[in-house]
Amino acid sequence: MTPQDKLNQLADGLAESGFAVIDDFLLPAEVNAILQLDEFQTGLLHFKKAGIGHRQEKQVNEGIRGDYIQWIDRTQAAPALQVYLEKLQQVIGFVNQTLYLSLKDYELHLTQYPTGTFYKRHLDQFKKDDHRKLSAICYLNTNWKPEEGGQLKLYLPHQQLEIFPIAGRLVCFRSDLIEHEVLPASRPRLSLTGWLLDQVADLRHL
Ligand code: OGA
Numbered sequence: 657m658t659p660q661d662k663l664n665q666l667a668d669g670l671a672e673s674g675f676a677v678i679d680d681f682l683l684p685a686e687v688n689a690i691l692q693l694d695e696f697q698t699g700l701l702h703f704k705k706a707g708i709g710h711r712q713e714k715q716v717n718e719g720i721r722g723d724y725i726q727w728i729d730r731t732q733a734a735p736a737l738q739v740y741l742e743k744l745q746q747v748i749g750f751v752n753q754t755l756y757l758s759l760k761d762y763e764l765h766l767t768q769y770p771t772g773t774f775y776k777r778h779l780d781q782f783k784k785d786d787h788r789k790l791s792a793i794c795y796l797n798t799n800w801k802p803e804e805g806g807q808l809k810l811y812l813p814h815q816q817l818e819i820f821p822i823a824g825r826l827v828c829f830r831s832d833l834i835e836h837e838v839l840p841a842s843r844p845r846l847s848l849t850g851w852l853l854d855q856v857a858d859l860r861h862l
């Protein structure tokens with residue numbers, strides 16, 4: 657599949673079912689370059705525990721989510737990450753054209769789920785802030801085996817779908833519509849987690 661085929665597949669999936677799974681969105685060499693970053697080479701040193709709730713209401717609750725995150729400041733992003741940022745920008749341009757969305761920007765963090773952690777069923781839009789239109793997660797786990805778990809489970813109208821977090825795979829879905837959860841895994845689970853916004857990101861996380 658060419659890069660253009662992948663964008664078409666993404667737009668078709670979003671239009672028809674509100675989600676899309678694109679394999680090799682990042683190529684193996686691109687994934688490896690990201691895994692070489694200090695952030696991923698030093699365990700959890702650069703990461704902080706993710707919270708739930710919005711802004712001032714944010715709190716840590718390990719019974720709901722157990723991941724660790726580091727927000728990306730795109731003005732400082734390493735070249736390995738710029739590759740991904742450019743691809744997200746292409747996604748925004750293409751889905752704006754084809755699906756008549758008015759996406760303007762994105763926000764993005766590096767994510768690590770330590771062994772055994774999870775994120776219970778939830779929706780990505782905040783009640784008081786609906787600027788997150790599409791969720792976009794790209795996985796960085798080489799040689800992931802089904803028995804290691806860690807599926808992203810999507811709660812669709814007529815079925816539940818479990819998607820393994822394999823390296824290079826992008827999952828993109830409607831943030832306002834699709835409830836989902838992250839199942840526990842028997843090894844650390846790494847990803848780039850982002851949202852495409854209908855306003856310019858306010859960098860509130862940085
Ligand atoms: C999230 C989330 C899914 C995944 O961070 O909100 O649902 O597969 N992540 O990592």
Ligand code: MN
Pocket residue numbers: 778779780791836
């Ligand atoms: Mn989510």
